[in-house]
Amino acid sequence: MSSEQIEEKSVDRTSAAASPVVDVALPSGLRRYTILFVLCLAQFIDSYNNTAIVTAIPPISQDLSISNSESVWLLSGYQITLAAFLLSSGRLSDLYSPKWIFVVGTLLMSFCALGAGFVRSEIPLVVLRAFMGIGAAMNIPSAMSLIIKLFPEPAAQSQALAAFVFISGVGNVLGLIMGALFVSFANWTWVFYFATITAFIAVIAILLLLPSSANLEDAKTEEDYKRKLLRLDPIGVSSMTIALILFVFAVTSGSIRGWDTAQVIAPLVLSIVLIIFFGFWETRMPVGFAAIPLSMWRYPDFTILIIVSLYPFMWWASVQMLLSWLYQEVYGWSTIIAAVHFLPLGLVSFVMVVVSSALQRRFPLKLVILLGQVLALAGSVILPFASSKERYWSFTFPGFVLGSAGTVIIFTTTNIALFTITPPEVAGVVGAIYTCALQIGSTAGPAIVTSIQTSVQITHGGPGGFAGRAAGFWFLFAFGVAEMVGVLVFMHHKVPPKSTGGQVA
Known part of the structure; x- marks a missing residue:
């Protein structure tokens, strides 16, 4: 499908047939649903990481001597990078193999969670939490892309996406309860160790169940490597990523230090400027190259x-x-x-x-x-x-x-x-x-x-x-x-x- 066709596509199912996705053999039914379970497990961990830390913040703050006002960054560090890097990882998942984007992101989350369980200092812990957010940002769009290719049938695809989305909500709610259980009956470090173990299991399962992603990739085109890099839209993606980081930082800081401080106003204004620049830049990009x-x-x-x-x-x-x-x-x-x-x-x-x-x-x-x-x-x-x-x-x-x-x-x-x-x-x-x-x-x-x-x-x-x-x-x-x-x-x-x-x- 040409980029012009994509832009002019109507909302009917017939246009889906014009997609460049080749008709290839998909994994068997049992294997497909096992892969879906693994992808949902990773989604659960992404959401769990967002809320389980809430009940762990008090003991972490006490053990590491973190003030109440600064402890919010244990939560916000993850949220900032998760929100900011989603666009770039989504673009990567559309242009390259979503399987390997998922594997790299989930491994990054697993190893950083392991490090977070061992460190005993505020700054390294916040940094590791931020890298965990990047890992989550990589595996969410790639998992969705894999689901869409694994379940091309409309009814099955709707059910698979509904399950994936539902697990995210469950992870947000149960994460709070699981975090409380770990803090009450073990130690706050197990909030991170659980994420480490589960994410690593998800990676191993995907590598075994999808030994090659060739059967899930789009048909080969004549685009060379350089052209694909240009299609990543590095300027647009970078400007929006920085804008989101500044915006979330400003909003988080506003609830701590007040909305009339320079630490809030400056990044908020810069984020708005970058968002406007992003919109202008995208209008200048050729169709098919814009993020x-x-x-x-x-x-x-x-x-x-x-x-x-x-x-x-x-x-x-x-x-x-x-x-x-x-x-x-x-x-x-x-x-x-x-x-x-x-x-x-x-x-x-x-x-x-x-x-x-x-x-x-x-x-x-x-x-x-x-x-x-x-x-x-x-x-x-x-x-x-x-x-x-x-x-x-x-x-x-x-x-x-x-x-x-x-x-x-x-x-x-x-x-x-x-x-x-x-x-x-x-x-x-x-x-x-x-x-x-x-x-x-x-x-x-x-x-x-x-x-x-x-x-x-x-x-x-x-x-x-x-x-x-x-x-x-x-x-x-x-x-x-x-x-x-x-x-x-x-x-x-x-x-x-x-x-x-x-x-x-």
Whole structure:
């Protein structure tokens, strides 16, 4: 398919046949699903690394003499590099073998997690966490690209992608509980050792199950090595990577040092300038050489779906952040008891992924997303009233159930919709943009909520009060309302139920 054809591609399944992907023998059914399990395992570890550290931060800070304000970088170091390097790794996965991008990224994560378990100094630990984020950024788009090539049939592909996305949400929720278990019954180092062992097993399994990636690569072209390097768009990718690093750094620093400081304003302004430069640069690049071609944003509903993708991880991360400190420091609950009270978030996810898949087969995806948003708003509007531990069952529990149910529906359905409206040859970049939106939400949301909480609690109850946290929950509600209005106004009914049509990349 020429680059002009890619740009002008309509959203019907017939164009998928024009893709340069050759019809080659795929692994057997059992092997394919075993590979899917391994890819989902790696996705679980990526998400686990994002939340398991939350319960480990207090003992790590105590052992390594890290101040409370600086300990946030143990979490943000991973999130910054994960969000920043997704675009470049997605581009690599589209142009080169996704198998080897996955292997290198997962090995990098495994070895850095091993080092993180041994170091006893703040700076090296934060650096290793940052490199773990780069590893995760490499294996997420490459895993999505492998899934798309392993499951070319639309129905099977939708189910495989839904499973992959679902595992990410499960990892975010269960990571908190598993981290608490390691801290309570072993040592905080096992938070890292578990990631080391599991990621290494995933690499070995992929090497054994996919001894050669030749049967999953696109047909050979006449492009020489230099031309492929140019197609990586190094200037565009570098500018966007630096912009994302500066943006996440500014947002994280804003919640610690205040939004009116030079340490926040300078990187925030620079990130905006670089994003504008990136947009200008991409318009100057020939079609097929741009990291994010302008044609990507012309696919129906692509932009609104990316905006909606900000919400699921923002909601989960903000809820856990607002309540975990309250449970342990104010209510006096142990780490494991606090984690158990978050368990409904994970248990609901297991049920709702099945419900979500059933809904996606029967109704237009716009209506499914709207249903998820209604449930998420219902949960968010209840949580501001969960002001004491006596109100857990009457307010917190139903808020967890409704909110988590809604965000799971949003999470899985936006993923399916995005791959439905885009061609398979840009799957790596689409996966990277989608995951980047999720990670920006998980970083920016808690930072904004923390700033709101801090501002309110100065005059209303202090750190041990609930007024600041209630204000944070109201922000989540307001943000959800804005996104729901966006879906109602800007999303079309062109994405059908996943079993009846449309291209599933």
